[in-house]
Every structure is written in C-alpha cells, then in structure tokens.
Amino acid sequence: MAGKVYLVGAGPGDPELLTLKALRVLRTADVVLHDELVGPEILSLVSPTAQVQNVGKRCGRKSATQAEINALLVNYGLLDLRVVRLKGGDPLIFGRGGEEIEALRKANLDVEVIPGVTAALGAAAAAQIPLTHRGLSSSLIFITNHHASASDTGDWPASISPTATVVVYMPGYAYAATARQLVAAGLKASTPCAIISQATRPEERVYKTIVEDLHSAPRLPAPTLLVVGEVVRLAERRSLQEQFSTRSTIEEFLPLAQSESFAQSQGITEISERPE
Numbered sequence: 001m002a003g004k005v006y007l008v009g010a011g012p013g014d015p016e017l018l019t020l021k022a023l024r025v026l027r028t029a030d031v032v033l034h035d036e037l038v039g040p041e042i043l044s045l046v047s048p049t050a051q052v053q054n055v056g057k058r059c060g061r062k063s064a065t066q067a068e069i070n071a072l073l074v075n076y077g078l079l080d081l082r083v084v085r086l087k088g089g090d091p092l093i094f095g096r097g098g099e100e101i102e103a104l105r106k107a108n109l110d111v112e113v114i115p116g117v118t119a120a121l122g123a124a125a126a127a128q129i130p131l132t133h134r135g136l137s138s139s140l141i142f143i144t145n146h147h148a149s150a151s152d153t154g155d156w157p158a159s160i161s162p163t164a165t166v167v168v169y170m171p172g173y174a175y176a177a178t179a180r181q182l183v184a185a186g187l188k189a190s191t192p193c194a195i196i197s198q199a200t201r202p203e204e205r206v207y208k209t210i211v212e213d214l215h216s217a218p219r220l221p222a223p224t225l226l227v228v229g230e231v232v233r234l235a236e237r238r239s240l241q242e243q244f245s246t247r248s249t250i251e252e253f254l255p256l257a258q259s260e261s262f263a264q265s266q267g268i269t270e271i272s273e274r275p276e
C-alpha cells in the first residue's frame with residue numbers, strides 16, 4: 001500500500017504560527033523534506049524517529065532540483081511512509097507546491113495540503129499594516145520580483161491600482177529597479193512602502209519609506225518582503241529611541257547616510273534571496 005504525502009505550510013517563522021494540524025503531522029511523520037526557510041525551532045517539533053532532509057535552495061549552495069524533490073516525494077510515498085513536505089509560509093504560494101502535487105497525482109499517491117500563514121500575513125502583522133482598509137485599499141496583489149534587475153521586467157503587472165496593496169515576495173535588493181517598475185505600473189512616487197525582514201522571528205525588522213526613496217533603503221537580512229500601498233501609512237509608528245531598543249523596529253524616512261550606518265551597525269551584509 002502506498003503512503004501519503006502532506007504538503008505542509010510552516011508559516012513565516014514563529015513556531016506558534018504553525019497550525020495544530022501541521023504540528024500533528026510533524027509529530028507523526030516518517031520523513032520530512034523541508035526548505036531552507038524552515039527554522040530549527042519548527043524542526044525540533046518533528047518526531048525524533050523521522051528522517052529529516054533539507055532540500056532548500058539558498059545563497060548559491062548546491063541543493064536538490066525541483067525534479068529531484070518531486071522524485072524523492074514520489075519514492076518515499078511509494079514506500080508506504082508518512083511523508084511531509086514542509087515549506088515556509090503556505091505551500092501553495094510561491095512555493096512550487098503545485099508542481100509537487102502534479103507529480104504525486106501522476107504517481108497515484110494520496111496528497112493532503114495543510115495551509116500555512118503566508119509571509120505576507122506574517123509581515124503585515126509584524127508591522128501592523130492592514131493589508132486591506134476601508135477607503136485606502138480594496139485589493140491585494142501578491143507578486144514575486146525574483147527577476148528584478150535594471151533590464152528585466154519580470155512578471156510585473158502592466159498597471160497597479162492606487163487602491164491596491166502590493167506585496168512583493170523575494171524582492172531582492174535591486175530597489176531602484178523595483179521602484180521604477182512600481183511607478184511604471186502607475187503608482188505615485190510618494191506611495192509609502194515597507195521592507196519587512198525576518199517577519200515573526202526574533203530578529204524581525206521593519207524599514208518604512210516611500211517608493212521614490214526606496215533606492216536608498218538598507219539591505220536588511222533575508223528573508224524580506226516589500227509591502228507597497230497607502231495602507232503602509234498605518235504601520236505602527238515608534239520613536240527612534242524605541243526603534244533601537246525593541247526587537248521589532250521601524251526606521252522611518254532615514255536619510256541614506258543614516259540608513260547605511262544603521263545597516264553597518266547591525267552587521268547587515270548582502271544576503272541574496274533565491275526563489276524556491
């Protein structure tokens with residue numbers, strides 16, 4: 001008899017944001033294949049007898065290809081094992097979960113998807129940004145920017161409504177190019193935006209600015225998300241003193257020199273974010 005494969009969302013980082021269902025399958029799994037985004041606190045919840053394998057892709061390190069991951073899932077599934085494919089956030093948002101489901105269906109394996117809190121929701125909660133708000137934002141766009149460069153327009157929509165909130169996954173650090181794309185899509189240069197780094201983790205940090213000044217934003221440690229839209233005005237505001245003394249910080253409209261020295265003081269270096 002064939003086993004079952006669970007595609008499980010691990011949420012954005014805070015282990016308390018796991019669903020009870022995710023926790024139950026992690027505790028009873030035979031095999032767990034996880035991404036780089038899944039932290040040690042969550043992996044410590046996995047059954048001690050389970051085989052745990054990191055198949056993540058990060059910072060150029062050699063990792064399993066998607067075809068290899070699909071093959072692993074199918075092979076373990078055919079061995080009558082309880083297999084968990086554990087992904088950061090939600091497995092069906094920029095996580096290539098759809099491709100894995102297809103491969104498993106082809107092999108006639110039973111698949112169950114357990115949703116997770118996607119990074120956009122974790123980041124919005126971290127910065128207290130309402131993603132929709134009466135009178136300010138009536139739609140929500142999730143996009144990925146992993147093609148961002150000065151010349152590549154990636155998958156950007158041709159036009160973005162000023163009443164939309166845009167959440168950019170894998171925003172990278174080509175902020176000037178990203179700002180150009182946003183303006184080309186019709187957003188005002190004065191539209192507020194926030195970079196949220198390591199949302200829901202102890203190192204969480206929020207940098208608030210406007211599209212026009214995005215180019216001078218510091219390179220906060222990955223993973224980061226970019227949230228753009230009028231609703232970002234409603235993000236939690238704190239005094240500068242509080243910003244540096246609490247775990248979650250909002251640096252608002254810092255001039256470039258100040259942001260650079262902030263980045264240096266925090267030991268921020270270039271950390272690349274790679275698509276799943």
Ligand code: SAH
Nearest residue numbers: 012089090095118119169170198199223224
């Ligand atoms: N399936 C995931 C997204 C995978 S793509 C989800 O639903 O959240 C990976 C991207 O997600 C990262 O490059 C980053 O943009 C974003 N991300 C994931 N976790 C994050 C976190 N804790 N804080 C900020 N961004 C995060």
